[in-house]
Amino acid sequence: MSVGIGISDDGLAHVTLRRGDAGNAINLEMAQGLLDAALACERADTRAVLLTGEGKSFCVGGDLREFSELSGEALEKHLIAVTDALHEALRVFARIDAPMVAAVQGAVAGAGIGLAASADVTLAAHGASFTAAYTGIGYSPDAGVTWFLPRLAGPKRALDLLLTNRRVPAEEASRIGLVTRTVAPELLADEAARTAEALRRGPTAALGVTRRLVATGLISDLGPHLDREARALATAATSAEGGEGVAAFLGKRPPEFPRAVPKR
Structure with missing residues (x-):
């Protein structure tokens, strides 16, 4: 191969x-x-x-x-x-x-x-x-x-x-x-x-959203892009990754981000 x-x-x-x-x-x-x-x-x-x-x-x-x-x-x-x-x-x-x-x-x-x-x-x-x-x-x-x-x-x-x-x-x-x-x-x-x-070891979903925001930001007007950022942040903050990240920060410990459900 x-x-x-x-x-x-x-x-x-x-x-x-x-x-x-x-x-x-x-x-x-x-x-x-x-x-x-x-x-x-x-x-x-x-x-x-x-x-x-x-x-x-x-x-x-x-x-x-x-x-x-x-x-x-x-x-x-x-x-x-x-x-x-x-x-x-x-x-x-x-x-x-x-x-x-x-x-x-x-x-x-x-x-x-x-x-x-x-x-x-x-x-x-x-x-x-x-x-x-x-x-x-x-x-x-x-x-x-x-x-x-x-x-x-x-x-x-x-x-x-x-x-x-x-x-x-x-x-x-x-x-x-x-x-x-x-x-x-x-x-x-x-x-x-x-x-x-x-x-x-990072927050996979948040990393993926960040990758896409950077890519679309290069070809998007500022206003619509700010809207996308706001929606993405709200979704990330209410996710299991966001919950663990904040809890780890406040608890002064390394985060253990959960794994995503495999796609089939």
Whole structure:
């Protein structure tokens, strides 16, 4: 299997890209595997997702070797099948409550940037680098890259990266908002696991609402967004999570947020 998925009893999902010998290039099998993993997270009592890639590189983008074996209508249909599966995976991960942590190393290119940018917390190892690459081979972007990059780095920087295909080192990626922070390569796995575990222990429903409020806030007028915030806060305050959070704060103890009912 090109994508591994494991969900622990306590609700931590570990999604692993498993084509390390090919730079975790996304072929049709991997795109479908990512969708299967996303749907498994949605069905399960998932409280946080940790996304990693095996090998030297996180993800170098689409599998050009696979694509080059086709042409014309066959290639068009194949690419639509790949992007349909990949994009639906991104939609599912975005709509579930569980926040995602991505641990990124080595080369990140093309759709790999979309995967890294889609995470709520993206940790990059020193030495990682980001290259859009699409227009360098005459392609246009996919994997939400033209949606994420302008929102994270601004439209001018996004166009710089997308049109020039220049290599962006991890430290610059952190400065422009493409990644959350950089860590030493030997600490990447432990730091990502620690971050995911901290989110797993959090109030999952409140985290999910917060994720969606941030996303909609970027495309909403202030007035309607304030209304959404008010309704969401009232719902959260009257929930079991809100009750436990306040009780723990007043009792000066760590909260033990209840688990959600699994979706079937």
